[in-house]
Amino acid sequence: MSVPTDIQLLTDELRAVLKCSILTPGASGYAESILRWNDAVPNAAALVVFPESPEDVSAIVRSCVKYKVSFAVAAGKHTTSTGSSCDGGVVIDLARINHVVTELETRIVTVGGGCRWKDVDDALVGQNLAMVEGIVNDTGVGGITLGGGYGWLAPRYGLILDNLLAATVVLADGSIVVASRTENSDLFWAIRGAGQCFGVVVEFVFLAHEHRDPVWAGLLGFTLDQLEAVFGFGNRLVESTNGDSAMVVQLSRYPFSRQGREVGIMAVVFHYGDAESAQAVFKPLLDLGPIVNTTMAQTYASVNNMMTAEAKRGGRNVSKGAAFTTPLRPEFLREVIVPEMDRLQAEIPGSDRSIIEFEFYKPDKWCEVPVTATAHGHRGRVQNVMIGLYWNDEQDDVRMEYWSRHIADLVAVERATHGRPAEGPVTEYGNYDHLSAHARDVYGVNYARLVELKKVYDPDNVFNKWFSLVE
Incomplete structure (x- = not known):
């Protein structure tokens, strides 16, 4: 009898503990699930999982770490890099975590980690609110926010990440934490620019701005x-x-x-x-x-x-x-x-x-x-x-x-x-x-602090698909 591979053990465990969709090569929908902005990116993932909650994401991360299986996180899939791909490993596709909730009085908008900006625009129709976002609404909210975020309203209100109030993050050990100016503030500092290096952001809380069309x-x-x-x-x-x-x-x-x-x-x-x-x-x-x-x-x-x-x-x-x-x-x-x-x-x-x-x-x-x-x-x-x-x-x-x-x-x-x-x-x-x-060329004067925080939040470099913060 052959010995099960780590991927097989991981797949069996995830199927046992999760109710969400799990795709393997050959399954219906798998071929579409591994498509990316750039067709040159190697992306024959062994497993594509569609979590529906932060707890699902936590379970996937814990199991990947347990079996030492590499994984990537995908949301808008708008990058031309390999950052949202994992050839032979696991892709955590956040597409099902796609809620948008608006609080009109406070102008606070809560956005699921798998949303694209069109989801946000559609939710704000008739609300007299606007968000700072990129200039193509097919872009994922997560990627552009965690890396900066220039767009039409940025000259009025700052970068997208400057309008981020808080985020819910799944860390390398599977714990689910909130990062803001008052809670896990060092993590909040780090994810605003280098978020992909520190965890899976499953929810964003933004400040929107009063707006009247046209x-x-x-x-x-x-x-x-x-x-x-x-x-x-x-x-x-x-x-x-x-x-x-x-x-x-x-x-x-x-x-x-x-x-x-x-x-x-x-x-x-x-x-x-x-x-x-x-x-x-x-x-x-x-x-x-x-x-x-x-x-x-x-x-x-x-x-x-x-x-x-x-x-x-x-x-x-x-x-x-x-x-x-x-x-x-x-x-x-x-x-x-x-x-x-x-x-x-x-x-x-x-x-x-x-x-x-x-x-x-x-x-x-x-x-x-x-x-x-x-x-x-x-x-x-x-x-x-x-x-x-x-x-x-x-x-x-x-x-x-x-x-x-x-x-x-x-x-x-x-x-x-x-x-x-x-x-x-x-x-x-x-x-x-x-x-x-x-x-160093991306983060400049902030590089050294990021390297130290990486040792705190992800010492084993579990999140290794973005710019390296390991020396």
Whole structure:
């Protein structure tokens, strides 16, 4: 008689103690359960478990530790890294923990760890409340919150994690604790920036903000000959806005530019106000005669949905972050970045879906928070670049990952040689990285404290799928 493997023993134990769905290879729904944003991620999980409560999560973590079986936690599955995958191990999929509860008087919103931002938007319809969230509502609440969280309302109210009041966390020993400013405050400090390294957050408690629709937003498409005017406007917007207006500019061929095989420009614009006040702010762009113009007064929820259809899941892809200071030189874009994109397009099949995205947000609000107040290290007066690459063939995986780092390096050199000196700390934005950065470069001055807290809360490095805090 053969000796049962650790996975078999674990599976039998979980089936005996849990009532939730447990999928093994070949089971109905298994193939869909292991799909990720990035098809290049190895993810032949031996077991996918769908807990329905914190107690379920606790039991799974305890059993994985008992049998020394590696596991990963999945929620929105929006990352291009291996962070939510576990080839040969267990995936704890939080999709069934997806409640949203609103307290109107206090503006407190409690969100299950498996929610995506669309779940939150849908729950807030008619409540006259809005949350700080990312710009694509298909993103999971957990991942973006625990790693930072930039978005349209961040210039008004701070990062997503700055609006987090408390969290319920399952720790490495299976215990279920609440982390807040008054309870387990050191853990609360750590999860706001490095949460994936410390436990499974099964519930978030956020502060929402009073809100009245409509806002004004949409896409403005331009040809490459208008590059100087578009990016020049972005530079000025950061300095002139009070935080009500923001813009994200994408250089791409497809799908955003609609320019076939020529690099084009898509400006995604947002204004917290009515159409008249918005058009006064964005008049210089509107006067350029954009070839695409979808701007209109709309609900905040619809703004968060307007890029979701284009930001499709699947395919071989990777993301990487970088940072720049304004004013960003258009010459750098035209003479360095665009030729790099042309070379990529000529050499790598399927790379025409790639985008390089430049954010233009007023950073004052999140810079008001001292960098050591949370684990999030990226609070300098800089703007983010998101390098989002797509390709077709496995043989190009390594080359594309290298190219993502190469472009990030070019941005860093441009900032160092031609940019305005950065005020405050400049690190890698971990949510945009595919885990190629070192944790020191993500957490900066907070790294040493995180390493010490890791020894307290997870001494055996059970949560090992995110940036390493083990020395």
